[in-house]
Amino acid sequence: MLKNFVMPDFYPAAPEIFLLTMACVILMVDVFLGRSKRWITSALTIVTLIGCALITYLTMDGQVVLTFNNMFVDDLLADFLKLLVYLAVIVVVIYSRDYLVARQLDKGEFYVLVLFATLGMMVMISASHFLTLYLGLELMSLSLYALVAIDRNSSRATEAAMKYFILGSLASGLLLYGMSMVYGATGTLEIGGVAQALHLGVANKTVLVFGLVFVVSGIAFKLGAVPFHMWVPDVYHGAPTPITLLIASAPKLAAFAMAMRILVYGLFELAEHWQSMLMIMAVLSIALGNLAAIAQTNIKRMLAYSAIAHMGFMLLALMSGVVGPDRHYALNAYSSAMYYAVAYVIMSLASFGMVLLLSRAGYEAEHLEDFKGLNQRSPWFAAVMMVTMLSMAGVPFFVGFFAKFSVLIAAIDAGYIAVAVFAVLFSLIGAFYYLRVIKLMYFDAPVDAAPIVASLDMRFMLSLNGIAIALFGLFPNALMSLCTYALLRSL
Amino acid sequence: MSSYLLSLAIWVPILGALIVFAAGANKNLARWTALGVALAGFIVTVPLYLGFDMTEAGMQFVEQRAWIPRFNIEYLLGIDGISVLFILLNSFITIIVVIAGWQVIEDKVAQYLGAFLIMSGLMNGIFSALDAVLFYVFFEASLIPMYIIIGVWGGQNRVYAAFKFFLYTLLGSLLMLIALIYLFLSSGGSFNLLEWHQLRIDMMPQILIFLAFLVAFAVKVPMWPVHTWLPDAHVEAPTGGSVVLAAIMLKLGAYGFLRFSLPIAPDASQYLAPMMIGLSLIAVVYIGFVALVQTDMKKLIAYSSISHMGFVTLGFFIFNQIGVEGALVQMISHGFISAAMFLCVGVMYDRMHSRNIADYGGVVNTMPKFAAFFMLFAMANAGLPATSGFVGEFMVILGAIKFNFWVGFAAATTLILGAAYTLWMYKRVVFGEVANSHVAELTDINNREFLFLAVLAFCVLAMGIYPYPFTEVMHASVDNLLKHVAVSKL
Numbered sequence: 001m002l003k004n005f006v007m008p009d010f011y012p013a014a015p016e017i018f019l020l021t022m023a024c025v026i027l028m029v030d031v032f033l034g035r036s037k038r039w040i041t042s043a044l045t046i047v048t049l050i051g052c053a054l055i056t057y058l059t060m061d062g063q064v065v066l067t068f069n070n071m072f073v074d075d076l077l078a079d080f081l082k083l084l085v086y087l088a089v090i091v092v093v094i095y096s097r098d099y100l101v102a103r104q105l106d107k108g109e110f111y112v113l114v115l116f117a118t119l120g121m122m123v124m125i126s127a128s129h130f131l132t133l134y135l136g137l138e139l140m141s142l143s144l145y146a147l148v149a150i151d152r153n154s155s156r157a158t159e160a161a162m163k164y165f166i167l168g169s170l171a172s173g174l175l176l177y178g179m180s181m182v183y184g185a186t187g188t189l190e191i192g193g194v195a196q197a198l199h200l201g202v203a204n205k206t207v208l209v210f211g212l213v214f215v216v217s218g219i220a221f222k223l224g225a226v227p228f229h230m231w232v233p234d235v236y237h238g239a240p241t242p243i244t245l246l247i248a249s250a251p252k253l254a255a256f257a258m259a260m261r262i263l264v265y266g267l268f269e270l271a272e273h274w275q276s277m278l279m280i281m282a283v284l285s286i287a288l289g290n291l292a293a294i295a296q297t298n299i300k301r302m303l304a305y306s307a308i309a310h311m312g313f314m315l316l317a318l319m320s321g322v323v324g325p326d327r328h329y330a331l332n333a334y335s336s337a338m339y340y341a342v343a344y345v346i347m348s349l350a351s352f353g354m355v356l357l358l359s360r361a362g363y364e365a366e367h368l369e370d371f372k373g374l375n376q377r378s379p380w381f382a383a384v385m386m387v388t389m390l391s392m393a394g395v396p397f398f399v400g401f402f403a404k405f406s407v408l409i410a411a412i413d414a415g416y417i418a419v420a421v422f423a424v425l426f427s428l429i430g431a432f433y434y435l436r437v438i439k440l441m442y443f444d445a446p447v448d449a450a451p452i453v454a455s456l457d458m459r460f461m462l463s464l465n466g467i468a469i470a471l472f473g474l475f476p477n478a479l480m481s482l483c484t485y486a487l488l489r490s491l
Numbered sequence: 492m493s494s495y496l497l498s499l500a501i502w503v504p505i506l507g508a509l510i511v512f513a514a515g516a517n518k519n520l521a522r523w524t525a526l527g528v529a530l531a532g533f534i535v536t537v538p539l540y541l542g543f544d545m546t547e548a549g550m551q552f553v554e555q556r557a558w559i560p561r562f563n564i565e566y567l568l569g570i571d572g573i574s575v576l577f578i579l580l581n582s583f584i585t586i587i588v589v590i591a592g593w594q595v596i597e598d599k600v601a602q603y604l605g606a607f608l609i610m611s612g613l614m615n616g617i618f619s620a621l622d623a624v625l626f627y628v629f630f631e632a633s634l635i636p637m638y639i640i641i642g643v644w645g646g647q648n649r650v651y652a653a654f655k656f657f658l659y660t661l662l663g664s665l666l667m668l669i670a671l672i673y674l675f676l677s678s679g680g681s682f683n684l685l686e687w688h689q690l691r692i693d694m695m696p697q698i699l700i701f702l703a704f705l706v707a708f709a710v711k712v713p714m715w716p717v718h719t720w721l722p723d724a725h726v727e728a729p730t731g732g733s734v735v736l737a738a739i740m741l742k743l744g745a746y747g748f749l750r751f752s753l754p755i756a757p758d759a760s761q762y763l764a765p766m767m768i769g770l771s772l773i774a775v776v777y778i779g780f781v782a783l784v785q786t787d788m789k790k791l792i793a794y795s796s797i798s799h800m801g802f803v804t805l806g807f808f809i810f811n812q813i814g815v816e817g818a819l820v821q822m823i824s825h826g827f828i829s830a831a832m833f834l835c836v837g838v839m840y841d842r843m844h845s846r847n848i849a850d851y852g853g854v855v856n857t858m859p860k861f862a863a864f865f866m867l868f869a870m871a872n873a874g875l876p877a878t879s880g881f882v883g884e885f886m887v888i889l890g891a892i893k894f895n896f897w898v899g900f901a902a903a904t905t906l907i908l909g910a911a912y913t914l915w916m917y918k919r920v921v922f923g924e925v926a927n928s929h930v931a932e933l934t935d936i937n938n939r940e941f942l943f944l945a946v947l948a949f950c951v952l953a954m955g956i957y958p959y960p961f962t963e964v965m966h967a968s969v970d971n972l973l974k975h976v977a978v979s980k981l
Contacts, residue, residue, distance in 0.1 A: 375643075379515070379602070390635060395661075396628035402559075405624075405668070409562065412672045420672075424665045431661055435638070435654060443642040443650055480561045 009067040012074030014059055015052045015082065016122050022048040023115040030108030038106050045093055045111045049118070053086045062489050066128060070190050073128035077260070077490035080482065081125045081253050088250040088345055089118050094461045095353045096242030098454055102360065105151055105240065113150075114246065117143035121254035127261055130179045130189040137175070137222070140254060141168050144247060148239040160238025167221070167231045175218025181211025182267075191266040198269035209273050215262055216277050222255040223311045226284035233292075236304035241359060241366065244300055245352035248307055249345045256341040259318060264334060265491075271322040278319035279419065285312025286423050290430035300366050302433060303351055306392060307344075309430055314340045316423060317407040320414035329414050331491070335484040336406040342479065343391075343403035346472070350388040350465040357381060357454050357462060371437055373446025381452065382441045384466030391469045393434040394427050398473035406480065494552045496542075497568040497619045499535040500578055504528060504585065505612035508605040515601035522593060525604035529589045532611060533582040543575055545963055548971035550621060550685070551575075558625070562675070564682050567622040572968030573749055573819065574618045576961065577742055580826045581618070584738045585611040587943050588731040591834055594939070595730065595841055596644060603644055606636040607731060614739050618746065623671045623682040626750075630707075630743065631664050637732065637740065645727040652720075652727035659720040663710035670703035674755070688754040691980050694762075701759035704752045711744030714804060715774040718797045725793035726846070730837030733789065737796050737829035742822050745803045749815075749972065753807065757976040760808070767808040772901050774801025779908035783915070788836045788846045791916055792829065795872060798905060799825050805902055806887040809894040810976060815969050816962055817886025823961060824871075824879035824954055831868040831947040835861070838940055839920075842933050848919050852926025857933040862921050864936075864944040869917040871951045873910040879954035 010017060026048070030041045056079050064075040093114065100106035120140025127133035145168065149161035183189050185207040186197035197203045221228040236244045263274050289309025296302035317337035321330040358365030358374075365371075375382040391398030404427065411420045454462075472479055507528030514520045544551060550569030558566040570578065588607050596603045613636070616629035634657050642653035675682055678690050692700065710717045721741075725733050753760050760767075775798050782794035799821065806818025838861060839854070840846055855862040871878035874885075884906065892899030925931050936944065954961060 375599075375602075379512075395635065396632050401628070401631075405672075406562070408668065409672050409675070412669065413676055417669070417673070421666070421669055424669060425662075428658065428662050428665055432654070432658060435657060438638075439642060439650060439653070442639055443653070477557075477559045477561055480559065484561065 008069070009065075011059065012065045012067045013072055013126070015055045016119060016126070018055055019048060019052050019115060019119050019122065022051070023112055023119065026115065027108065027112045030112070033108070035104075035106075038101075038108070039097075041108050041111050042093060042097055042106070045115060046090055048115065049086045049090050049093075053083055056082050056086070064490060066192075068132075070192065071129035071132045072126055074126060075490035076486045077257070078126045080486040081257050082122055084342060084345065085118060085121050085125070085250045085253055088253070088349060089114060089246070091349050091353070091461055091465065092242065092246045092249060094457055095245060095349070095356050098458060099240070099242055099356050099359055102362075103151070103240075107150070110147070110150060113143045113147050117147070117246070118250070121250055124254040125257040127258075128191050128265075130182065130191065130194075130262075133258060133261060134172070134176065134179070136254075137258065138172060140251060141172065144243075144251070147243045147246065148235060150243065151240050154240070156238045157240060160235045163238075164231055164235045171218050171221030171228065174214045174221070178211045178214030178216075178218060181207055181214065185211065191261055194266045195268060198267065208267075208270060212267060212270055212273055213277070215267075216274055219255065219259050219262065220281055222258065223252070223315070224308055225281045225311050225315060226288045226308060227281075229285065229288070229308045232308055233301045233304040236307070237298060237301045237366075241300070241352060241356050241364070245349065245356065248303070248348045248352060252311070252341055252345055252348075256314065256338060260334065260338075263318070264321065264330075268322075275319045275322065278315045279416075282312045282315035282319060283419060283422060285309060285315065286426045290426045290433075293430065293433045296433075297368055298366055299355060299368050299371070299437070300352075302368070303348070306430070306433070307348065309426070310340070310344045310392070313404060313407050313423065314344070316419065317410045320410040320416060323414050329410065331484065331488060332406075332413065333410040335480070335487050336403075336410040338483040338487060339480055340403040340407055342483065343399045343472070346465065346468060347388055347391050347400055350384065350462065350469060351392070353458075353462045353465060354381065354385045354388070357452060357458065360450075360453065368437065368440060369447060371440045372444045372448075374441040376446050377449065378452050380463070384462060385441060386438050387466050387469050389434040389437045391473065393431040395431070396473065397470065399469050399476065399479075401473060402476040402480070494554060496535060496539055497552050497554055497570065497615075500532065500539070500582065500615045501568075501612045501619070503535055503612070504532040504582075504608040504615070507531065508608035508612075511601050511605040511608060518597070518600045521601035521604060522589075525589050525608060526586070528608055529582075529586045529611070532608070533579075533586055536579050536582045536615075539570065539575055540579055540964070543572075543964060545572070546967055548572070548967040553621075558622075562624075562682070563680050564624045565622045566625060567683065568619045568625075569621045570619050572965040573972070574746065575964060576819075576823055577618045577739070577746065578615050580823055581611055581614050581739045584734060584826065584830055587830060587834070587947065588734055590939060590943050591734065591837065592729070592731045595837070599643065603640070603729075603731075606640050607735065610636040610640075610735060614743070617743055621684045623674070623684055623687070625682075626684070627664065627668060627671060631661070633740070633743075634660055637736070640732040641724060641728045644729040644732070647727070648723070649727045652723040655720045656724040659710055659717070663707035663717075666703045667707035670700045674700065684750065688975065690755070692756065694758060694981060697756040697759035697980070698762065701752055701756040701763060704747065704756070708744040708747040708752065709770075711747065712741060712800050712804060713744070713797060714770050714801070715778060715797070718774070718778070721797060722790050722793040725796075725833075726787060726789045730833060730840070733833040733837075734830045737792070737833060738826040741796060741800055742826065745800065745807070745818070745822055748804065748807050753976050754972065756980075758979050758981055760976065761810070764808045764810070768805060768898060771801045771805035771808065772898065774798060775805065775902055775905050776908070779905055779912065782912040783908070785912075786848055788839075788848055788916065788920070789833070790846075791848075791912060792832045792836065792872075795832075795909065795912060796825070796829050798909070799829075802884060802887050802902065802905065805898075806890060809890050809898070810973060811890050811893055812969060812973060813886050814890025814894070815973065816965060817883050817888075817890055819883075819965050819969070820879075820886060820954075820958060820961055821883025824883050824951070827947055827950045827954070828868060828871045828878075828880055831864075831944065831951065832872055834943060834947070835865045835868060838936060838944075843929055848916060850927070851920040851930060853923045853930055854921045854933065856925050857930060858935045860941065861936045861944075864948055865917065865921060867948055867951065869913045871955070873913045874906050877952070877955045879951045879958070881955060882958045
C-alpha cells in the first residue's frame, strides 16, 4: 500500500514547519503563564519569527525548488517576501503590546492566532498549486476573522468580524469555483501544469476565461480593490487597531504573491483578459479610494480608503506587464508592483503605528482630531507621521514617491499614458487628505495636551520605521533592485 | 574633474537644519546656529562664482555618480552661466531671512529656521540638478517646507493659503512627471538633461511636452491665468516666507523654461511663442492694473511680482540675446527688490500688525531712516535708472522692440504702471501728516533691520550702476542656448 509513497523533501518548507511547531509550543506554554508573565509569550513570538527569518535566510540559495509533489515551491521571490512578512509581523507585535495590555486583550490566543495567520501567508507565498494556495489563504483568513473579534465586548468589532467573515467566505467560494473551472479546462491544479496546458493550447479557452473572472474576483477581494472593497473600511474601522495594523500590512504581501502565482505564473497566456479586468479595477480603486478618503473623519477609515487607492496603483503595475505578444515589459512591471506593495507595507505600518501610539487605556485615538497639535506634544513623532503621510501622498524624497514613480514608468512604457495621467490626477486629489493630517498636526493647537506614553521598544521601532521611509526614499535603489532580482530569479 | 562644491551648497544647509532642530529647546542657540549654517551655506557657494570660467558655455563643477541604476538615474550636478547666479542669490537671501526673523519669530524658532535652511538646500539642488528625476525630486520636495512655513507661522487665512499653494504647484509638477517619463522612454532610458537637449522629437509630442512643462512652470512663475495662488500665499506667509517665495521660488519656474522647455522642445517653443508672449503681456499690463487697486501692501507687491515675472517670460520667448539676458538680470534684480519690499512691509507689520495701506500715513515723520530705504526700493521696483530694476526691464524692452515694435510698446507701459502703483502706495503710506496715534508711536528701524536693508540697498544700487559682473557670467551660456534653440529638432 505504501509502495508508491515517497518521502517528500521537507527542507524547502523548514520555516513553515518551525513556525507551526513553535506556535503549538507557545499555545502550551501560555497556558501556564499568568497575566503578569504574558510578556514571555510576546517575546517567544518575536523569537519564533526571528528564528523563521534565520532559517529562511540560511536556506536561501536562489534556486527554484519544488516539493510535496510540486505543491510547494521555494524560490527567491518566496524567500524575499517571507522575510518581509516576518519583519512586518514582528513590528505589529511590538506596536500592539501596549495597546493590548491596556485593554486586557493580551491573551495567548492573540499571539498564537497572529502566528497562524503568518503561517497562512507563508503557505500562500510558497504555493505552486491551487489547493496549497487555498489552504494558505483560508488559514490566514480564518485567523484574521477570529482576531478581528478578539475583543468580545466590542459590538463594533464583532460586527466587523461578521462582515469580514461572510464576505471573505464568499470571496473564497468565488475563488474555489474559479479554480474548479481552471481544473475543468486544463485537467490540473498545479500552477506550472496549468501554464503548460495553456501554452500547448490544449485547454478550452471559454471555460478558462469564465473561471478567470471568478479567480480575479477572489484576488481582488483579498487585495481590497474596487468593486470588491466594501469590507475594507468597515473592517479597518471596526477591528481593534493592532488587528487593523496586521490586516493592513503583511497580508498585502501575501495577496501580491497570490496574484503573481495565479495570474502571472499560471494564467500568463490569458494576460490580455485579466489585464483588462485589472485595468478597470485599478482605475476605479484609485478614483474611489482617493475621493472617499476625503470625506472621512476617522483616521482608520481614511487609511482604509487610502489602502484601496494604493492597491489600485499596484494593480496598475500588474496590468502593464504584457503588451500584445511583447513580454519585455513584464519584469519591470511586476517588480514595480512588488516594490509598491513593499513600500505600502512600510508606510502602512508607520501610519497605524502612530494611531496606536496616541491611544491610551480607555481612549482610542482614531479620530483625525486626535492628531491636532501633535507637533507641540512631540515634534519627533509629528515628524514621523508627516514623513509617512507625505510618502503616501507620493511626495519625494520618500519611499512612496519612488513606488509611484516606478509604477508610472511601467504604465507609460506599456502605452497607458491616459491611465497614467488619470492616476496622477487622482493622486493629486489624494494629496489633499494626507496634507490635512499634516495640517492638523502642525497648524492647529492641541486639544489634548497629555504627554505621549509608550514603551521604549515601541518608540524605537516607530522611529526606525519613519527613518526607513525617508532612507528608502533617499536611496531607493537597493530595495528596487532586490525586488527585480527576486522576480528575475523566480520567473 | 570632480568637485564637491555643489553638493556642499545643497547639503550643508540641509544637514545644518538637523543641528538647528536638535538645538530646538534653546531659542538663542537655535538662532545663532542657524545664522552660522546660513553663513557657511553662503561661503561654500562663493567659490562657484570666483572659480567660474566665463568663457565656457557648458556645465561646470560637474558631479556625477550613480543614484538609482535601476532606472539609470544619476546624481548629476552642474551649473552654467544661467544657474550660477541663482545659487548665490538663494544662499544670500537665506542669510537675510535668518536675520529678518531674529526677534520677530518667538514660536517654534528652531523649526522655523530649520525649514528655511532645508528649503535653501533644496532650491540649490533644483538650480544645479542636471538629471531630470533629481530636478523633479528637489522641485517637489521644496513644497514641503514652504507649506509648513505658511501654515504654521502665517496670518489669519494661512491654512487655505498653504493648501492652495501646495495643491496648485503639485498639479503642475505631476503633469511634468509624466512628460519626464515619456522623455525617459523615448530617449532609450536616460534621465540626463544634456542628452535630452540633443534628442530628436516630432512636432506633436514636442507640443505636448511643452504644454506639460508649461503647466508646471507657469504655475510656479506664476503666469496669468494660473497666478491666483501667489497673492494668497504671499499675504498669509510670514515675512521670511514671502521673501523666499518672491526672491527664489518664483525663479524656479522661469529657470525651468530655460533648462527644460526651450532646449528640449525648441520647435514647439517657437511655434507657441506668440501664445507665451500674449500671456506675458497680459501679466505685465493687466496684473499691473490689478496691483494699482490693491489695499493690502503685501498683495500689491505680490501682484507687482507677477507683473515683473511677466517681463521675464516675455524676455525668454522673443528669442534674442538681449531679451533673454535682460530677463535673467530681471530675475536676479527682482530677487533683491522684492525681498527688500517684503522686508519693508514686514518691518512695518511687526510694529503695527496691519498691512492695510489705509492704516498708515506719514510714516516718514516717525521712521525717517526706514522711509529712506523704502524710497530706494520703491524706486527700484518702479524701474528707476541706476537701480537694478532698470537694467533688466530696459534690456527686455530693447529686445522686444527688436522683435516687434508693438510688443515692446506694450511691455514699456509697465514703466508707467509700475511707477504708478509703487509710488502711489509709497505716497499713501509714508508721506503726509501722521495719520493716527499708532503711526505716531512708531519707532525707527533698529540695527538689525538697518543691517539687512542696507545690504540689500547696496546690492540694488551696485547691480544698477555696474551690471557687468552679472551679465558677463551668463553671456556664453545664453548665447549657446539661443543657438541651440534656433536649430530645429524635428
